[in-house]
Amino acid sequence: IGEIPRTLLLAERLNLTNIPWANLGEFLGPALTITALGAIESLLCGAVGSNMTGIRLQANQELIAQGAGNMLIPFFGGVPATAAIARVSVGIKSGGQTRLVSIVHAIGLLLSMFLLAPVMARIPLTALAGVLMVTAIRMNEWQAIRFIFDKRFKTDIIAFGITMLATITLDLTKAILIGSVLAGAVFLNKIATLDVDIQEIDPEKLKAKGIQTEGKCQHVRVAFVTGPLFFAATGSFNEAFTSLGNMHAVILSMRGVPLIDTSGLEVIRRLYGRIHKQGGTLMFAGVHDNARVMMERGGLVEEFGQENFFWSSDQAIVEAEKRGCKFCEQPTLTKC
Incomplete structure (x- = not known):
């Protein structure tokens, strides 16, 4: 030594x-x-x-x-x-x-x-090296390592391999930093997945729930949004509404949105502006508490109106029918 x-x-x-x-x-x-x-x-x-x-x-x-x-x-x-x-x-x-x-x-x-x-x-350094090898073997969670390899979790295996190579070629501190950054990037990639499922109104399903509607207006859509609406997911959100035509009401069911950032607020505001310009209304259903607080701080609740926020999409559908549809009154449209 x-x-x-x-x-x-x-x-x-x-x-x-x-x-x-x-x-x-x-x-x-x-x-x-x-x-x-x-x-x-x-x-x-x-x-x-x-x-x-x-x-x-x-x-x-x-x-x-x-x-x-x-x-x-x-x-x-x-x-x-x-x-x-x-x-x-x-x-x-x-x-x-x-x-x-x-x-x-x-x-x-x-x-x-x-x-x-x-x-x-x-004391020879080789003796200490032997002690360190035994220590390294004992400190590893071999059961957890075996689990990710047996179940073939590819991203975890890649992160594990890169961190191990960095530990050998560089040092532990740099390896920890590289592994943490890599794990963060993988996590962001996973949570950036936003699912938007736009559906037409099904009067039969509503009737089965005990909700009576006339079911005449076909210019109402319910968009079920699932996943965090932040900067990495705004592209998926915009793409989901590109083919949306003139609508009397678009209901965003956001019970599956745990959080929103400022980029998410901005894409919602742009969607609202587009629908409002066409003469339609953007409604919200089942907004999570965290998302609701962010929308209030961003001024969206005040801008869109408290009357456009509902506990469930069913309530929003009933309210949309009550308000009437100007597109249904146009003779050139035969859908309604």
Whole structure:
């Protein structure tokens, strides 16, 4: 291993008088990068430990403690530190249950540094490599890995393979960052799927529910929207309504929309403008609470009118028939 220092105060420790305050801005970027990577690695380590023990991770407490420790370490000559997956995994697999695991581990390392430094300096790196291999094998969740391969979850297998290769060729910190970005991209791709099913009114189905309608107007459509309506899904939303002709009323059934962002609000506003320009009405049914709050903040509820929001699409259909259809009054249209 080589020489091990036998002091807590290294010669290269931080001295406030030696800090180049005039050039402090140059260190801001690297400092933020190290902070972000440290937080990611510590939270990942905490998540692994939480899964192994079944105890909920106190994320805020973890990050505050890490930040406080890293503010003090430089004054002793140390470098920024994070939670370590290997040590946490070994501690838990060895039967550790409380905070005493970390305390005993720290005291053991401290005593080893002071009392056994000459002996530890002679330990071959190959011996440590063997210990690390055993640790790596023990810390893996082989059952979970076997599960994704047996069930052939392609995206998870690809993310797993790329992260493993990055760990080998680069280092753990960069591999965690690459894996997190890749997992985020895969997740965005999955949730970007928006399903819009536009259906005509079926009087027989309404009658079976005990809802009486004349069923004469065929210029009413119900669009069942399923999925989050955010920037990545706006293209699918617009495409679904491209072939929509002149309509007396279009009812957006949004019970399957858990969230909306500003891009989603904008495409709804454009759809409203298009239908309103043709003389029709855009109605909303079953709007989720989170989506409703966003629409209120964006001014859509006030702009479209509270009278166009309903609990269910059935209620909206009945109201659309009550309001009458101007297209049905045109002799050139024979649908109604």
